[in-house]
Amino acid sequence: MNRKMLGLAIALLVPLNALVACGPTPAPTAAPVVVTKEVPVVVTATPAPTKPAKVFKVALILPSTMDDLAWSQSMYEGVKKVKEEMGPAMEFTVSENLYKIVDAGAAIRDYAGKGYDLVIAHGSQYQTVIRDIAREFPKTSFAYGTGFQTGPNIFAYDPQAQQGGYMLGMLAAGMTKSGKVGIVGPVKGGDAIKYNEGFKQGVAAINPKVIVLETYTGSFAEFVKAKEMAATHMDAGADILTGTAQQSVSITKAAAERKGVYMLSSDMDQSKLAPDTVLASQVYQWDEVVRRMITLNKSGILGGERLVLDFSGGKLQLVYNPKLEGNIPKDLKDKVEKAKQDIISGKLEIKLP
């Protein structure tokens, strides 16, 4: 009897694991890239035995899915871009839906044990687990973010989300007719809180009288609650909404279902989902960060660097929806552009509490 139960449970779980395992792996056929970039030859002290060009193996651990139109997808697209450049010189594997640190830890250890050169755990929550595992695998590079604490073989990446948040906040304050704008946040942490702080300061810079309604769902992936919260904001009078994390697609959808409401998205440009609603977006360009980590790793530097994504490096970008761009008054747009230049030149620094 007992054996029967166990057998059954296993029978049910095995095909699922197989699905999960084969699902996320990018199809190998999808790489007909003809890029033949010379990989810079790194001169090392000991003459390496002439192996045929070593394949650089990258593993990516995602808290949600690689098509979430937000945090996870932005990084996936970045690594994919680098993979397309490097072609067969790089191998790239993804594991998705590893929001829980314990599950992610098992996957990270697994990849490190299999000899991956760079393991990227895409979330601030992975900091401690990365630190533990990195000690056991000193020859592997690890990366995580949002964060700043590094280690001999740990890279930390740190998007300055408050910069784009500030510019989008300016847009919100200039575009609102009701005088109320709403933030539907996930949790008060990571790059979400940086973004929200920047957004509030941006609003105040244009019009301190505009009220910012600010709520949190307590999760990154409470899609239903995020949409209901967005509806609550609009019922309370907000006509511009914003918010981060994968659940932000819900805010976009909620805004799209009402007239006269704009959404400002972050991480990725969500205007494809709602072309008449998403006014502008802050977009993360991760490919630069990934390229940098690979180059450092190849030159023997396995970690220790904090990689900042900001507007001055072009790793953060402000993207307007071309369909709605014309609705923005010119002087408002000029002010946003001025703020952008000031942020790039360092004249304007957005302080976080």
Added chain:
Amino acid sequence: MVEQLLAQGFIIGVLATSIRLTAPMLFAALGEMFAERASVLNLGVEGIMLMGAYFAFWASFTSGSPWLGLVAGMAIGGLMGLGMAFISVNLRANQGISGIGIYLLGWGLSGLFFRLTFGAISGVAGFQPMHIPILSAIPVLGPVLFQHNVLVYIALLLVPLSYVVLFKTTFGLSLRAVGENPEAADTMGIPVYLIQYVSVILGGILAGLAGAFLTVGQMNMFVDNITAGRGFIAIALVYFGRWSPYGILAGSFLFSIVDALQMWLQVIGLGVPYEVLVMQPYILTVLVLAMAVGRSGGPAALSKPYVRGGT
């Protein structure tokens, strides 16, 4: 602050939101109630909801009709229920473990199908809110009760309907007999296995409907793991409601109203840390479940597989 709390808009907002939040809980919990009344504990509700959510979205996206979506969601829910019934009734597997298996299977498959068919997040029109003539114009009551989409009313109507089925029909009597004492029911000529099959499949259909509500009645889109634990809350609500339709209605409404209230309190900006507010519905659930211990329990044969002629 006080005047904001007492403002009509605030009260209407909280109540209207909570009724919308109640509907999927009601579908799933009523379905689980039927399964548990027939002694089968189906912990796979969450997975069945996810499959119902995906298939409803897919069918309404491809056909353009949310009604066809609803049918598809219910059909896949019934199919998953059939699977659960086979595992628990014929194979007599441990219901806790196999339920978790069904959950993981539903989550994995729905995500996989979504990726294979859509590949990117997109939306459907879904069921639109209806403004019931005359009634919806009543102050306060109108916006709270009479401006929802049709599925909300179906969910609310299911409560008295389930009550009648459970307590006023022969089927309901057999169902309860099977849940309390399958041996006795069997000697009385009640087809125990058939009753269990019917109730678990019915539970699956309602769980599929709950999932369909999320994608074509509330979110109008599908995303991976859209249920975010609602299937498990529904199971808790069955205990909360003491396996009775009205108890479940009270429980799910209480849970939803606290949830809606915390959203509105955050919007007003009380200055209370949001974590405290977000926790409220769950604290309430734990409290009520803790207080319920010791009171009359559920079906006596719950989660025990029935073997004809003894073990």
